[in-house]
Amino acid sequence: MKASWGFLALLAAGVMGLAPALGQTFVPANAGKPLATMVPPPAANARLAASEVAPAPAAPAMSAPPDAAPAAATASPQNLVAYSACNVDGKYIAITFDDGPNPETTPRLLKMMEQRGIKATFFVLGSRAVAEPGIIRQMQAQGHEVANHSWNHPQLPKIPLAAADKQIADTNATITQITGKAPTFVRPPYGAMTPALRAHLREKFGSTFIYWSVDPLDWKDRNPQLIHDRIVSNVHPGAIILVHDIHPTTVDAMPKTFDDLLAKGYKFVTVSELIAMNKSVPEPKVASLNPAPKKKPKPQGAAAAKPASTTASTTAAKPASATAKPAAAKPATTPRPPAGVGLY
């Protein structure tokens, strides 16, 4: 079973690596269950030191990013290596669109956002950006942020280091050439990353790694209503929302999603703007000074999920754990992909 999954994953990885070069429909029809093995499970995908990562999301994500962990109060909240959400005052959120630009769907999305004054961040593939510089320029002209999602969507830890460097370097160069502005943000395809590679890329390119806290699985469930509902029910202040502008169903979901989030008072900002607002997580209270009252203890998971009570407690509480466990237990029958799985 495991072997065949591994084989399918390899196959899928090969297909997806090629897809962008083959045409404009970079739609991984096979991005479903076989990909369960494409992303290292959270345990294998060792997390960052607590001081390197942005606060855990306030609300449980549909599928949490691989590196979600609370930040220590000592780290500068604007200079972390990776973020999956931010700790902000106010209902600010960053919606991020991956895998484009796509000439069929992205311009339609840009128009919707222009009409509403909404800013987003696009994690583009270099191979697609070079083919659609006009769309990239339009993104920039409308105030959106353009960032790096690799050249053609490989799992970066699974290719030679020099090839991984080239994926980042070429995409940075392409975006810089088109926009005149060098991107610093990287979203690794599939969220796949290792601490060593992250440290290397940080050192070499000064990259900051952006994951997510809200994931409606829009690559899997091509249903606008479902995509809308999952975003609206999981959104939280400081959220980084992950969606893909290459899917017509995702773009179809956006007008109502935008309008409902705006009606709830959410404000759309770019990832840079969100990070600029990121606050330190409060210091933990000294427990020994306050003998614990005879109160029912909070379940660990609940305490960990709240940024207000999230402390620099040593082992990062992972919002992913809830979804990651069943995934490891029964990969074949899990109705929803586990954390970190899918086309990201």
Ligand SMILES: [Zn+2]
């Ligand atoms: Zn992607």
